[in-house]
Amino acid sequence: xxxxxxxxxxxxxxxxxxLVDESEPLKLACGKTFAPIDVAYETYGKLNDAGDNAxxxxxxxxxxxxxxxxxxxxxxxxxxxxxMVGPGxxxxxxxYFVICSNFLGGCSGTTGPSSTNSQxxxxxxxxxxxxxxxxxxxxxxxxxxxxAIGQLLAVIGGSIGGxxxxxxxxxxxxxxxxxxxIATTTHLGAQSVAFDAVGRNAILADANFTDGQYHGAKxxxxxxxxxxxxxxxxxxxxxxxxxxxxxxxxxxxxYSYDFNSExxxxxxxxxxxxxxxxxxxxxxxxxxxKAADYFDLAKDYGSPAQAFADVESxxxxxxxxxxxxxxxxxxxxxxxxxxxxxxDVSYCNIASPYGHDAFLLESETLGxxxxxxxxxxYDPDGEKQPCxxxxxxxxxxxxxxxxxxxxxxxxxxxxxxxxxxxxLDIGCGNGVLLANLITxxxxxxxxxxxxxxxxxDCICRGLPxxxxxxxxxxxxxxxxxxxxxxxxxxxxxxxxxxKVLEELLRVGKKVIVSFPNFAHWRCRGHLFFHGRAPVTKQxxxxxxxxxxxxxxxxxxxxxxxxDLSVKIEKKIPLSQKRLRPVKFMANLFAEQAIYVTSKNDxxxxx
Numbered sequence: 290x291x292x293x294x295x296x297x298x299x300x301x302x303x304x305x306x307x308l309v310d311e312s313e314p315l316k317l318a319c320g321k322t323f324a325p326i327d328v329a330y331e332t333y334g335k336l337n338d339a340g341d342n343a344x345x346x347x348x349x350x351x352x353x354x355x356x357x358x359x360x361x362x363x364x365x366x367x368x369x370x371x372x373m374v375g376p377g378x379x380x381x382x383x384x385y386f387v388i389c390s391n392f393l394g395g396c397s398g399t400t401g402p403s404s405t406n407s408q409x410x411x412x413x414x415x416x417x418x419x420x421x422x423x424x425x426x427x428x429x430x431x432x433x434x435x436x437a438i439g440q441l442l443a444v445i446g447g448s449i450g451g452x453x454x455x456x457x458x459x460x461x462x463x464x465x466x467x468x469x470x471i472a473t474t475t476h477l478g479a480q481s482v483a484f485d486a487v488g489r490n491a492i493l494a495d496a497n498f499t500d501g502q503y504h505g506a507k508x509x510x511x512x513x514x515x516x517x518x519x520x521x522x523x524x525x526x527x528x529x530x531x532x533x534x535x536x537x538x539x540x541x542x543x544y545s546y547d548f549n550s551e552x553x554x555x556x557x558x559x560x561x562x563x564x565x566x567x568x569x570x571x572x573x574x575x576x577x578x579k580a581a582d583y584f585d586l587a588k589d590y591g592s593p594a595q596a597f598a599d600v601e602s603x604x605x606x607x608x609x610x611x612x613x614x615x616x617x618x619x620x621x622x623x624x625x626x627x628x629x630x631x632x633d634v635s636y637c638n639i640a641s642p643y644g645h646d647a648f649l650l651e652s653e654t655l656g657x658x659x660x661x662x663x664x665x666x667y668d669p670d671g672e673k674q675p676c677x678x679x680x681x682x683x684x685x686x687x688x689x690x691x692x693x694x695x696x697x698x699x700x701x702x703x704x705x706x707x708x709x710x711x712x713l714d715i716g717c718g719n720g721v722l723l724a725n726l727i728t729x730x731x732x733x734x735x736x737x738x739x740x741x742x743x744x745x746d747c748i749c750r751g752l753p754x755x756x757x758x759x760x761x762x763x764x765x766x767x768x769x770x771x772x773x774x775x776x777x778x779x780x781x782x783x784x785x786x787x788k789v790l791e792e793l794l795r796v797g798k799k800v801i802v803s804f805p806n807f808a809h810w811r812c813r814g815h816l817f818f819h820g821r822a823p824v825t826k827q828x829x830x831x832x833x834x835x836x837x838x839x840x841x842x843x844x845x846x847x848x849x850x851x852d853l854s855v856k857i858e859k860k861i862p863l864s865q866k867r868l869r870p871v872k873f874m875a876n877l878f879a880e881q882a883i884y885v886t887s888k889n890d891x892x893x894x895x
Contacts, residue, residue, distance in 0.1 A: 293358075293359065295376070296375050296376050296377050296378060297357070297358055297359075297367065297371065297375050297376075298333045298334075298357045298358035298374065298375050298376070298382055299358050299359070300358060300359055300360070300361065300362065301331050301333065301355075301357070301358040301359070301360065301368075302331075302360065303329050303330070303331050303354055303355060303360060303397075303398060304329070304330055304331065304332075305327050305328065305329050305330075305398055306327065306328055306330065306432065306435060307325060307326070307327050308326050308327070308328050308428060308431040308432055308435060309323070309324045309325055309326035309428075309431065310324060310325055311324040311325050311407075312324075315424075315427065315428070315431075317418055317419075317420060317421070317424050318420075318421040318423050318424055319418055319419045319420070319421070321418045323418050325400070325407070326393065326399075326400045326428060327398070327399065327400050327404075328390050328391065328393075328398075328399045328400070328428060328431075328432050329353070329354045329390065329391040329395075329397060329398025329399050330354050330388060330389065330390035330391070330432060331354045331355060331356065331357075331368075331388075331389055331390075332386065332387065332388050332436075333356070333357055333358070333374060333375070333382045333386075333387040334382035334383065334384070334385055334386045334387055335386055336386040336438070337386070340437075340438070340439050340440065341440060341442060341466075341667075342384060342385045342386050342442055342667065343385070343386045343387075343388065343433075343438045343440070343441050343442055344380060344385045344386065344387045344388070344441065344442055344443045344444075344445060344663075345387075345388050345389070345429065345433070345441055345443070345444045345445070345457070346370065346374070346380070346387060346388070346389040346444075346445050346446060346450070347389075347392070347429070347444065347445070347446030347449075347450035347451075347453035347454055347457075348369070348389060348391070348392065348446065348449075348450050349446070349447055349448035349449045349450045350448065350449050350520075350574075350577050350578070350581070351565065351569060352369050352450070353369070353391045353395065353397035353398070354389050354390050354391040354397065354398065354399075355368040355369065355389075355397075356368040356369060356370045356371070356374050356387070356389040357370060357371045357373075357374035357375050357382075357387075358371065358375070369649070370649070372652040372656070373652055373655075373656055373659070374387055378656065379652075379655075379656030379657070379659045379660040379663075380445070380659065380660075380663070381660070384667070385442065385663070385667075388432075388433070388436065388438070390428075390429055390432055392425040392428070392429070392453070393420055393424055393425045393428045394417070394420045394425070394573060394576045394577055394580065395573055395577070396569060396570035396572075396573040399428075401413075401417065401570070401572070401573050401576070402414055402415070402417040402501065402570065402572030402573055402575075402576055403504065403570045403572060403573065404417075411502065411504075412502070412504045412572075413572075414500065414501030414502045414503075414504075414572055415500060415501035415502075415572070416501075417572065417576060419576070419579060419580075420576060420580050421580050421583050421584070422449070422452045422453055422456050422580055422581070422583075422584045423456055423460070424580075425453055425456075425580070426453055426456045426457055426460060429453070429457075430460075430461065430464075440464055440465075440466065441457075441464060441465045441466065442466050442467060442663070442666060442667055443465070443466065443467040443468070443469060443663060443666065444457045444458070444465050444467075444468050444469070444602075445469040445471070445659065446469075446470065446471065446473075447470075447471035447472045447473065447648035447649070448471075448472055448473060448615065448645065448648065449473075449577070449580075449581050450471075450473075451470035451471050451472060451473025451474075451615075452470075452473055452474070452581065452584045454468050454469065454470040454473070455468070455470055455473065455475070455586065455596075455623070456584075458597075458600045458602045458604070459586075459590075459596055459597065459599075459600060462599050462600050462601045462602070463601055465601075465602045466602060466603065466666055467602055467603045467604070467605070467662065467663070467666040468600075468602040468603070468604050468605075469604075469605045469606075469607070469659060469662065470604070470606055470607075470620075470623065471606075471607045471608075471648045471655070472607065472608055472609055472612055472615045472620075472645055472647070472648045473615055473619075473620070473623075474615050474616075474619035474620070474622070474623075475585070475586040475587065475593045475596070475619070475622050475623060475626070476584060476585040476586060476587060476588070477581060477582055477584065477585075478619075481523075481614060481615075482582050484519060484520065484523055484614075485578040485579075485581065485582055487516075487519055488515070488516030488517075488519050488520055488574070488578060489516065489574070489575050489578060489579070491511075491512040491513075491515040491516045491519070492509050492512035492513055492516055492571045492574060492575060493512070493575075494512060495509030495510075495511050495512030495513075495571075496509075497509045497510070497511075497512075498512065498571070501572050503571070508571055509571045510566045512571065513562075513565065513566050513569070513571040513574060514559075514562030514563060514565065514566050515562065516571075516574055517561055517562045517565035517566075517569075518558040518559075518561060518562045521558060521561045522558070523613075523614040523645065524614065524644055524645040524646045525643070525644045525645070525646060526611035526612070526613065526642060526643065526644030526645075527611075527613075528611055528642045529611065529642045529643050529644055529646075530554060532642065533554075534552070534553045534554040534557065535553075536552065537552065537553040538551050538552060538553065539551060539552065539553045539555070539556045592626070593622055593623065593625075593626035594625075594626045594629045594630060596626065597623075597626045597627050597630050597632060598630055600627070600630075600632060602633075603633040603634075603635075603662075603666055603753075604623075604627055604632065604633065604634040604635065605634075605635050605636075605637075605658065605659070605662040605748070606620050606623050606624050606627075606634065606635070606636045606637075607620070607636070607637055607638075607639060607648075607655065607658060608620035608621075608636075608637075608638045608639070609638070609639050609641045609643070609644070609645070609647040609648065609651070610638055610639065610640050610641060611641055611642055611643065611644050611647070612644050612645045612647065613644065613645075614644070614645040615645055617638045620636065620638070621636075624636045624755060624765070625764070625765035626765075628755070628765040628766060629765050629766075629767070631770070633753050634753060634755065635662065635744075635747075635748055635752075635753050635754045635755065636754075636755045636756055636757075637658060637741060637744045637745070637748075637756045638741075638756055639651060639654055639655065639658075639741065640741060641654070657745055658745060658748060661745060661748045661749040662748050664749070665748065665749065665750070665751030666751075669751060698777065698778075698803045698863060698881060698883055699721065699722045699725070699777075701861060701863070701883055702722065702775060702777065702801055702803065702883060703722070703725055703726055703729060703730065705773075705801060705859070705883075705885060706726055706730055706732060706773055707730075707772065708730045708731050708732070709730070709731050709732065709733075710730070710732050710733075710771075710772035710773055711732065711733050711734075711770070711771045711772045711773070712726060712732045712733070712734040712735070712771060712772065712773045712774075712775065713734075713735050713736075713737065713766075713770070713771045713773070713774045713775070713796065713797065714734065714735070714736045714737070714774075714775045714777070715737050715759050715774060715775060715776045715777075715779060715793065716737070716738060716739070716759070716776065716777065716778070716779035716782075717736035717737065717738050717743075717747065717752075717754065717775075717777075718738065718743050718746075719743050719746035719747065719750075720736060720743075720746055720747035720750045720752045720754065722775070722777065723735075723736050723747070723750075723752050724750045724752065727752075734752065734753075735752075735753045735754070735755070736752055736753065736754040736755070737754070737755050737756075737757050737759060738754060738755075738756060738757075739756060739757070739758055739759075741756065744756045759779075759783060759789055759792075760783055760784055760785065760788075760789065762788075762792050763792050763793075763795075763796050766796040767796070768795055768796065769795075769796065769797070769798055770796045770797070771796060771797045771798070772797070772798050772799065773797060773798070773799050773800070773801060774793045774794075774796060774797030774799070774800045774801070775800075775801045776789070776790075776793060776800065776801070776802045776803075777801070777802075777803045778803055778804060778805065778881075779804075780802055780804050780839075780841075781804050781805065781807075781837045781838070781839045781840070781841060782836045782837055782838060782839075783838075783839075784838065786839060786849070787849075787853065790802070790849075790853065790855065790886075791853065794855065794886070794887070794888040795888075798887065799858070799885055799886070799887050800885075800886045800887070801883065801884070801885050801886075802846075802883070802884045802886060803881060803882065803883045803884070804841065804846070804881065804882060805837075805880065805881050806842055806843055806862070806876070806879050806880055806881055806882055807823075807840040807841060807842055808842030808843070808844070808845075808876050808877065809877070809878070809879065809880050810877050810878060811823065811880075813877075842876055843860075843862060843875055843876045843879060843882050844876050846882070846884065847860075850884075850886060854889045855886050855887070855888065855889065856886060856887045856888070856889045857884055857885070857886055858885040858886065858887055859883075859884065859885035860882065860883075860884055860885075861882060861883040861884075862875035862876075862878075862879030862881075862882045863879055863880065863881050863882065863883065864878070864879065864880050
């Protein structure tokens with residue numbers, strides 16, 4: 290009997306519902322009509338009276354409707370995302386009503402190639418029509434209509450499930466409040482299509498495939514196992530495979546000098562292939578991978594930017610650093626397209642050694658992002674404070690972060706921003722300044738931050754935040770996109786300040802820059818009397834662990850702006866503890882400075 294803990298949804302039953310009758314068949318993207326269609330699904334939690342707490346989870350290639358809990362007391366394993374869905378978990382069934390259905394073409398209760406064709410009395414096999422991701426989403430929408438779901442709080446999915454999330458947000462913009470596509474893409478690249486093709490050919494070449502009519506006899510188990518083995522290699526990362534298997538032999542100390550599986554990685558893949566054959570249908574594998582290959586937003590809508598032009602959902606896009614199947618660069622295309630349309634988008638590239646499988650394995654880290662994003666979407670008028678699951682709540686801040694939070698320049702910067710402005714905060718940290726500006730000035734703000742834990746803090750505050758290195762530019766933002774761009778205590782940490790400032794002046798009408806003054810008398814005295822790099826409250830790091838790679842004074846920045854033909858509209862030298870400007874010998878007595886700059890009418894020098 291399963292050991293069911295208090296955070297489990299417990300025993301759940303997969304339900305089946307007929308959504309499409311033969312009298313009104315569904316028109317598919319391939320041009321054919323198809324009926325009947327039955328769908329298997331599970332639900333967890335309760336729909337509230339307002340009907341605004343429903344979440345749809347979209348599964349990946351080998352998943353099914355059984356996301357969480359157990360189908361019977363004898364189940365040894367819970368649903369495929371049980372770590373994420375349940376009471377008190379990231380997708381909290383005490384708060385949310387969660388639905389997941391086995392998608393069209395699957396083999397776990399929903400109509401697919403292994404279903405019986407009423408015209409022949411035999412499984413459809415290759416008589417099943419070619420389907421697309423869009424067809425899958427159409428059927429999901431029919432299910433939600435039958436369940437009387439008038440709006441979704443969120444659609445969440447990874448891999449092929451993430452493709453469905455994108456399709457949902459595009460096709461039903463006023464139906465989806467939030468979209469969380471994880472480890473996915475706007476289209477498969479040539480390499481991914483190639484891997485799918487090899488897997489399908491392994492199945493088609495199996496002597497037991499018999500044109501897809503293998504049911505009731507020995508099926509193409511060998512071909513399907515090979516397809517799974519090929520696919521599973523793409524789900525892992527080189528680092529993960531090296532750390533888990535290396536070149537270890539499974540059950541011997543010496544080579545056997547034959548062709549039997551002997552390396553640990555070989556026997557692992559053998560196991561994956563065998564176990565997959567026991568629970569999955571080869572025809573479904575053919576149809577689902579083909580649907581993934583056909584998914585191409587640029588082809589369907591003209592470009593990714595055009596595809597997302599009319600979406601209304603908030604987006605949280607998540608990738609994993611070691612995923613080489615659905616790369617961070619592919620997630621970046623989604624983020625850039627949404628940014629170009631000035632949509633509400635947040636993005637994080639989570640550090641993980643697990644490759645594409647990380648969306649199933651990084652439950653703690655990914656769960657915190659999902660939990661915080663859902664909270665901010667479900668209760669947008671709540672306090673803009675990190676929620677209880679935030680990693681930032683319990684972590685110890687480094688001395689540089691503590692100094693960052695103790696700064697007095699935030700209040701002054703806030704006073705420089707006009708109400709109802711648009712603001713981009715570069716290196717926004719934990720989002721305190723942006724949150725204050727939204728509350729106090731009614732601005733429309735977005736943030737950019739590099740550190741993963743600070744990105745999470747911003748998401749917990751409900752802020753649109755993109756994890757990005759400013760050194761790589763802001764190519765997805767149009768000229769003069771923002772009234773203000775803020776670069777607070779960051780200019781001294783970038784490799785190419787000239788390139789960064791020019792880019793900020795391109796996207797912002799005004800750029801506010803603040804930085805510590807390395808020519809302050811304490812810094813000079815520390816170097817003069819001690820002969821060592823200065824360490825002060827404003828500059829708390831030693832030379833070896835400092836994020837500061839440029840050491841500039843107010844005079845240096847004045848000359849820098851002159852060289853770049855940048856107009857200095859305001860210059861505010863400050864001491865550490867007072868908001869009043871330093872008026873006498875500022876280059877000596879100011880500990881930091883705030884500049885308001887803009888681009889001169891004449892173009893910047895090359």
